[in-house]
Amino acid sequence: MTSDGPFPEDPTETRVEILKATDAALRRHGYADLTIDRISREFPKSKSLLYHHYDSKDELLLDFLGYLLTSFEDGLGLDPDASPHERLTTLLNRVLDPASDRDDDAFRRAITELRVQGASDEAYRQQFTEHDRLLRDRMADIVAEGVEAGVYREVDPDQVAAMLHTLASGSMVQTATSDADARAAVRAELDAYFEHRLLADGR
Amino acid sequence: MTSDGPFPEDPTETRVEILKATDAALRRHGYADLTIDRISREFPKSKSLLYHHYDSKDELLLDFLGYLLTSFEDGLGLDPDASPHERLTTLLNRVLDPASDRDDDAFRRAITELRVQGASDEAYRQQFTEHDRLLRDRMADIVAEGVEAGVYREVDPDQVAAMLHTLASGSMVQTATSDADARAAVRAELDAYFEHRLLADGR
DNA sequence: CCGCGTTGACTGAATATTCAATCAGTTATT
């Protein structure tokens, strides 16, 4: 049995290879230059085989997007023993930590490029709508726990989560598309926000 | 003399027509389906003429991006008589106001699609890096004024601006690429942030 | 004022390339 990276078991080993090839090609060339030919060049088998497993390029990419978002969501797994505030900051640091490696950057870039296809493509947009809702709800749950535990003030968890999630989105896009890196400053100001707005006084 | 919208005088009337046509085609079809042919269909003259004025599609689009960002930056003009806090909220409302019309949406979408080309295209990336720096600095200036005037606490203006600008970026991308609209919640939480973190106590 | 050459804006048709998709066939598996 070969468990390979974030990829599931072998129900269809070839599909996994295709997804990996797509991932590699996307990172290497970017979405705009992502062609079937380039995907097949990262793929040990033939180009036509892609069409044996998928009806069209669109279908392949949509499947890939689903896999990417799912693995993103799963990779978020937080230590359930940690305190709410610890979990929240861990989550945010995943996005806001400026000490990212090349792999993180490529991943951010890939997901950002895919996201923006949702500006004109209904199927992509739906995927990201769901993804956004899921992330925001998770954040809201954590905040709600914090409020319940008395660590946070009596804030509206949805409202706080909306802002934090939007901030995370913004940081991702900026990092992927501009060299004006603001992550350190954002992280610092976020701490101030926690201090003044979120954390209960009697600690 | 014909002054037409945000477009400058007629040094080269035709260039202006080309930029307008590009704008129209981009809004109508989205970046992925933006072809020279479609641009030329929005353009009263011939397709080949585009190549008389630009060497390539790339060059045309880059020129267009420059124009778009400049007109964005110019359109920000704030009432210099307004108080710092008024100017800051006006600026943020430009992005965060959920009551946007179709034109705003199309504009946001267009600029977002262009931005993300900067994930793989160095020339685009440079433009957006500059653009980001400019916006962030403007925000920082306003915050600094607020601090000086005693309306705001003794915060680090750059740090606050970094966060606000990142938040604005995030809201733009989300609005353009997902139906999970968080603007109202973000706006509300932002007010809480102002209240608890930014505004001086003795008002 | 007249021809005439030059230039730049402009056009319609042609070309070259890229790329998704297909197909006719082969190999492996059961």
Added chain:
DNA sequence: AATAACTGATTGAATATTCAGTCAACGCGG
């Protein structure tokens, strides 16, 4: 022998780019 996995060559459409040539304006020497 039937089915699924797989391949290499090919096709047709979309699309950026080029090209050969027209037209109108302008300058200028006769």
